[in-house]
Amino acid sequence: MSFPTAVNDQITDSITQSNVKVIGEAPAFAMGSIYQSMARSTGILFENAVMQQQQMNILLQSAAAQGAIQIYSTDTQAPDGPQQLQAKAEQSAAELKNAVMGGVNPQIVDAVKMNLHSVLDSAGDFSYAVRCAAQAMQAALDDMSKNSHHDALDTVKLAATASCLRAMIADPDKADAYAVVMDAIRRLS
Numbered sequence: 001m002s003f004p005t006a007v008n009d010q011i012t013d014s015i016t017q018s019n020v021k022v023i024g025e026a027p028a029f030a031m032g033s034i035y036q037s038m039a040r041s042t043g044i045l046f047e048n049a050v051m052q053q054q055q056m057n058i059l060l061q062s063a064a065a066q067g068a069i070q071i072y073s074t075d076t077q078a079p080d081g082p083q084q085l086q087a088k089a090e091q092s093a094a095e096l097k098n099a100v101m102g103g104v105n106p107q108i109v110d111a112v113k114m115n116l117h118s119v120l121d122s123a124g125d126f127s128y129a130v131r132c133a134a135q136a137m138q139a140a141l142d143d144m145s146k147n148s149h150h151d152a153l154d155t156v157k158l159a160a161t162a163s164c165l166r167a168m169i170a171d172p173d174k175a176d177a178y179a180v181v182m183d184a185i186r187r188l189s
Helices: 009-072 081-100 106-120 125-170 172-186
Strands: none
Touching (some): 009 081, 081 125, 081 172
């Protein structure tokens, strides 16, 4: 019971109710703030993943160009020209694989997973939606990485094939040796 005051009872009741309303809404506002913070940090993680994907594509293109340069610089007229060409093609394919086959950086994947599990484990539908979005983003970046690697490998294979065909035309006596190299180029992965 409140003390008697000179203020109208309706006014004091109104203020009391508004205070109760504010206190009652505080948990919802806190959760809203957490969700906004989570959305922002997840967005930043996605931005970092995309930026890293772009950097990996640049690395991949550089490795493919370097591989093509090495293949084109092979002396196919040398006695061991076919073996040199095959070795350089295989080396270039291996360097491409080492350059980018990691897909999305595992640190970024781990950060997203930790973020999702630590904040959203009990958030229900919101957690499920954010997890689905993060998994879709990771799958898309992995697919882009695989496609980029495949394209770069095709570039190296084309360079090796062109060099091999040029050598076969220049020295038809070694055509059988270069046919073996062509088979090896087809099997590069």
